[in-house]
Amino acid sequence: MASTPEVRGNAVRTTWLLGGSGPKQSVTFSGGDPKARMNLILAAKALAEAKNHCITRDEVYAALQNKGEETPSRVPTLKQWLPEWRRMRLEAGDVLEHTLLCNERTLVAHALPFLGHLRLTDIDRDQLRAWVSWLKKRPATYGKKNRREAPPLAGSTVRNYYETLSACLATAVPLWLPVNPALALPGERKNYVGLPPESDFDGMFLEPWEADAILAQCSPELRDVVFVALRTGARVGELVALECKDVLFPRTGGAVVQVRRTVKHDGTIGSPKTKLSSRDITVAGEAAAILARLVRGHRPGQRVFRTARGVAWHVGSLRESHWHRAVAAAMRCPDHMPPAPVKPAHGVVRGLRPDEVSFCGCEGVLRRRPRIHDLRHTHASALLESGMSPKKVQLRLGHSSYQITMRIYAHVLDNGRREELDALERFLTEAPLLKLAG
Template sequence: MASFQRYTTKQGQMWLFKMDTGINPQTGKRKTTTRRGFKTKKEAQIAANKLEQELISGTSIDNINITFEDVFTQWFSSHSKTIKPSTRKSIESKFKKHILPRFGKLKINEITKAYCQKMINEIAEIITSVNDIKIQANQIFKYAVKMDIIQKNPLEYVSIPKQQKDLINEDNHVNQRNYWKKDEVKQFLAITRQELSLRDHTLFHLLIYTGARKGELLALKWDDIDFETGFIRLTKTLFHNEGKFIFQTSKTKESKRLISLDTKTLSLLKKWRVEQIQANLANVGNNSESKIIFTRDDGSPMRLAYLNDKLSAVIKKYKLHRITIHGLRHTHASLLFEAGASIKEVQERLGHSDIQMTMNIYTHVTDDLKEQTTEKFQRYIEL
C-alpha cells in the first residue's frame, strides 16, 4: 500500500509516494522505495499502481536481477542455523551437485515450469533420489514467494518421472531386493565369524539383530548397554565432518529408543568387551572416546565407510546376494515380520518417525512371507 505526500521544490508543488516493496533477499530486511517528481497526485497514484503490479508479477526492477543462487544464499544462511551439521552437509552437497549448476545463475523470476520439469527429468536419469532434490529446490522457490520476490512457484506442479526399477515386472523385482533371507543371514554371519575380527563380526551381528543404523552403533558407549536387563539404548549417532568426529543426538524423538537384546547378542558383546579391555582399548585416556564400544586400534572412532567396505568385500569374495549396509536394516525388519511382529512393533524397534517408512519395507517382505500368507489363506478356506 502506497502513501502519498506533497512537497515543495523550486519548480513548485510536486508529489511523491512511498511503498513497501518486500524483503531484500540479500539482507532479509523489508525494503521501502520512494518515487518523486509527479506533477499531480493522480500521476503519483498511477505510477504507484504500476509499480505494485510489477511487484506482484515479479517484473519490478527491484526483483528482476535476483538469481536463484541469491535467494538460496539468503535462505540457507538462516535455515542452516536450525539444523544439525550432518543435515547441513547433506543439503549443501545436494545443492552443489545437482541444483545450483542447473538453477544458480538464472534470474529466479525467469525460471519457468517447463524448465523445472526438464531439469527434474534430467536429474531422474542420474540418481534415484530425485524426489529429495525436488524437495530441496522447492524450498528456495517457496522462500522466494514468501519474500515477495516471485508471485508463483514454478516447481510446485512438476511431476517426478517413474524410475525404471518401478516399471520392471515382479520376476525382475525379486533380483532387486535389498535384504537377505534367513539362510543368507546365517551364511553371512558364519563367514564373518571365521573371516573377520571379533569386533567386526560383533558389529555385523548387531546390525542384523537390532536393525540399528551404522552411525548409531559406532556412537555406542558401554554405558548404553544394560547387561542386567538386556537392553541397548540408542540416543545418538556418529557423524564425520571436515576431518572431525561429531556425536549428534538422534534426528527424531522416535530415533531415541530402548530395544531389547537376545542372550546370544549379549553374550557376544560381553566377549568383545573382555577382548577390548585385554587389548587396553577401553582404558585409553579419560575422554569420552575411551568409552566407545567399537573403536580403531588407537581407541579413536571408526570410519563410517569402514563397514560398507567390509560388507562389499565379503559379498564379492563369497558371491553373496548383493545388498547395502542399509539393506541389513531392511533384513532385520523383514525377519521380524516373518517371525510375526506387528507393523507397530517393527516401527518402534527401527525408530521410524513415520509408519509409512515401515509400511514401505513391509511391502517388500521376503518371498517366504508371501508364501506363508498364501498357505494361511488356503488352510483357512479349506477348513
C-alpha cells in the same frame, strides 16, 4: 492473498482486498519488456502480502515508482538465495542443521550448475523440465572423485534432488515468488516436469546361510559389529557412535541399547536422523553377551565397537575396506578361485580386489554383493516373518513414520496363512446357514 498475476495482452495485473476484506485494489503494469513487467507485478504482489493487504494501490505505486527498472535486480539468484534459505529454516527449527547442510550441498552440486545463475523469478516450469532432463543424464559419482564409469543417477535420486529444490523455492513464497513453480497446480497432473517413476525398493534381505558366510570371513572386531547389527537393526553410524554408557543390562537379562547419537556424513557425531530415531533397542542371546564383553572394564565415554588397535571405527573405512573385503571373500570358492594377480616386474604381488570373485555357483558361496545397510533390512524382514507387528518394527528401527516401514517391507508380510484363510472360508460358509436356520 493477492491474486496470481493476470496477463492481458501487453499488460499484467494483480488484485487484493484492502485489509483482507475491504475495497478491491489493483495494480497494473503495461508496455516495456515482458520480464520487467512481470518482475514489477511480482514485487507489487509481494509488497501487498508483506503488509497483510493493508496498503492501497496508490501506496504500492509510490513504493515502486522510484525503483523503476532496478526492481528486477533485487530478486536474488538461486545461488544467492541458498544461504538465506538455510538461515530461515534454521530459525524455524523444524530441520536439523546437519540435514540442511547436506541439502545445501546437494543443491550446490546438482542444481546450481544448471540453475544457479537464474533469478528466482526466472525459474519457471520450462527451466525445471530442462533441469530434470539434464539430471536424468547426469552420471552418479563415487566418493570425492568419480574415477570409474558410472551409470546415470537413479530415479529415486533425481526425485530427491527435485524435492530438495522444491523445498528451497517454497521458502521464497511470497517474498519473491507468487507460487512455487516446482509444485503442480490444483487439478493438474503432479509429474508435469518429467520426473522418473518411483523405483522399487532395492534393498537386499540375506538368507541365514548368506549371513553366516559373511560372518565367517570377518575379523573378530568386524564380526562383533556385523553380528550386533543383524540382531538390532541399528544403522552402522549408530553402532559406531555407541558409547559404553549407552548399553544397559537389566536384572531380567539381555541388554538394552540406547541410541542417542550417530555418525554424520561428514564424520562428526550428532543427533540421530529423526526424533523417533532416538530409541531403546532390546537385545538378547549372543548379541547381549558380545555387548557385555565389549563394555566390561571400559570407561562410560568410550566407544563400544573398536578396531584391533583399540580405536573407534571410522564408518568409511569399516564399509569400504573391511566390509567389502569380507563380502568378496565370501564370494570366492576355495575350489574355483579367481585368477591370481600377475607378478609385476618390481615389487610384491598385489592381493585380490573386491571385484575378483568366483562365478562357479557352488553351494555355500555367496552370489550377491550386499551393502552393510542390508543388515538392517535383514533384521527387519526377519522380525516381520517371525510375526512381530509392523508398528513394533517401525519403533525398533526408528523410522519417522509407519508409512515408511510399510513401503519398504510390505511385501515381506504374510498376506494370509492357511489356517487364517480356512477360518475366513468357514465364516463365509457358515454365516448364510446360521441365517437360514434362524
